[in-house]
Amino acid sequence: MEGNLKLEQVGLISDLMQGKELAKKLHDLMFSSSSSTSHETKEVLLDKIFVSYEKALTKLNWEANVGEEDTKITIFKMMDSPCSFTNESPRGEVFNQEVKHKNVSKKRKTMDSWTKQMKVCPGTVLDGSLGDGYNWRKYGQKDILGAKFPRGYYRCTHRHAQGCLATKQVQKSDEETTYEITYKGRHTCIQSSHAKKAFPSKSKICIGENKHHNHQKKIALEEKKIEQQQTQDTAFTFGPELEVKIDLENKEDIFPSFFFPSPSIGSETMIENHFTESFSPAFLSPSTSESNIFCLSPCNFGSIGLGLSVQTSESDITDIVSATTSVNNSPIANLDDLDLFFDNVDFDTDFPINTPEYFTL
DNA sequence: AGTATTTGACCACG
DNA sequence: CGTGGTCAAATACT
Numbered sequence: 034m035e036g037n038l039k040l041e042q043v044g045l046i047s048d049l050m051q052g053k054e055l056a057k058k059l060h061d062l063m064f065s066s067s068s069s070t071s072h073e074t075k076e077v078l079l080d081k082i083f084v085s086y087e088k089a090l091t092k093l094n095w096e097a098n099v100g101e102e103d104t105k106i107t108i109f110k111m112m113d114s115p116c117s118f119t120n121e122s123p124r125g126e127v128f129n130q131e132v133k134h135k136n137v138s139k140k141r142k143t144m145d146s147w148t149k150q151m152k153v154c155p156g157t158v159l160d161g162s163l164g165d166g167y168n169w170r171k172y173g174q175k176d177i178l179g180a181k182f183p184r185g186y187y188r189c190t191h192r193h194a195q196g197c198l199a200t201k202q203v204q205k206s207d208e209e210t211t212y213e214i215t216y217k218g219r220h221t222c223i224q225s226s227h228a229k230k231a232f233p234s235k236s237k238i239c240i241g242e243n244k245h246h247n248h249q250k251k252i253a254l255e256e257k258k259i260e261q262q263q264t265q266d267t268a269f270t271f272g273p274e275l276e277v278k279i280d281l282e283n284k285e286d287i288f289p290s291f292f293f294p295s296p297s298i299g300s301e302t303m304i305e306n307h308f309t310e311s312f313s314p315a316f317l318s319p320s321t322s323e324s325n326i327f328c329l330s331p332c333n334f335g336s337i338g339l340g341l342s343v344q345t346s347e348s349d350i351t352d353i354v355s356a357t358t359s360v361n362n363s364p365i366a367n368l369d370d371l372d373l374f375f376d377n378v379d380f381d382t383d384f385p386i387n388t389p390e391y392f393t394l
Numbered sequence: 395a396g397t398a399t400t401t402g403a404c405c406a407c408g
Numbered sequence: 409c410g411t412g413g414t415c416a417a418a419t420a421c422t
Contacts, residue, residue: 171399175415186413190398200411 146217197222
């Protein structure tokens with residue numbers, strides 16, 4: 034019994050190592066200057082990688098509920114990401130790759146789900162509804178066995194109004210700087226008229242000094258909120274930096290068009306996550322070669338004019354959101370679109386711009 | 395007053 | 409039966 038196990042483990046490791054090697058070769062091919070490399074070669078490598086991992090997964094008795102095609106799609110999507118093959122994090126931070134249990138509960142087996150990890154530093158506070166630009170309403174909190182912190186359950190605000198079944202679970206990990214966010218289901222809602230609520234003023238206060246009066250009152254309020262947020266999981270703490278790791282687990286559309294508001298450019302500005310699919314590696318600096326952590330540095334933002342603090346009017350937000358959250362999430366991530374995007378925003382010079390945040394997707 | 399959050403209870407799954 | 413996920417009444421907030 035034990036012998037068998039060891040043999041299997043050796044085989045497993047061998048398969049995984051082979052996959053890694055092949056991936057590395059593919060990586061070299063893809064980033065080598067020679068354009069002569071045939072597309073076929075790449076495909077052969079991809080197939081080999083796929084087979085290696087398939088074998089490994091089979092050995093792990095991986096459930097067949099993720100079909101062959103789906104697996105392939107997942108792998109290809111990972112390849113598509115400009116950051117999947119990057120070598121280093123700008124800040125040298127590394128996320129441990131970890132095998133996580135998907136389908137946290139079999140109850141929701143049929144739903145799409147994907148998990149992302151966000152590494153944050155203390156300092157700034159964002160509301161739980163932030164982080165992806167959708168409006169979330171907390172509907173539960175539960176102490177989870179073995180977890181130091183309770184898990185928060187959120188559903189789309191438009192559940193009743195528009196029948197949107199998207200939900201997410203936010204779990205603060207034992208190291209207090211990491212949040213694991215599991216999304217389930219897709220947004221079928223149009224966020225338009227409520228979009229502004231995704232960016233409540235309190236996050237503004239935290240990110241930078243608020244320019245309005247009643248300072249002391251607001252600060253006191255904020256302290257109270259922070260206090261609450263430390264004991265409950267209704268808010269995230271985002272600091273000068275934040276990392277997000279997305280687990281490419283789900284079967285079809287891995288990035289269902291959620292938004293990542295940038296703390297550095299104002300809480301009312303969103304950047305669509307399709308960045309990850311269209312921007313060059315120079316813009317989206319990679320974290321590690323073995324993880325799919327995407328980084329956006331302020332300088333990179335600056336290179337396309339995003340380093341400035343911007344604030345959108347409510348109507349602008351409404352327009353932008355309704356335009357970009359449309360059903361099948363057509364990517365807006367080219368620079369032309371960005372230009373359009375920023376044509377629609379007002380620059381607010383009162384807003385502090387010296388915060389050196391960057392975030393990773 | 396309307397909306398969001400909290401929290402204990404309930405339910406489904408393994 | 410234990411655990412995780414959801415519901416819904418009570419409460420808090422705006």
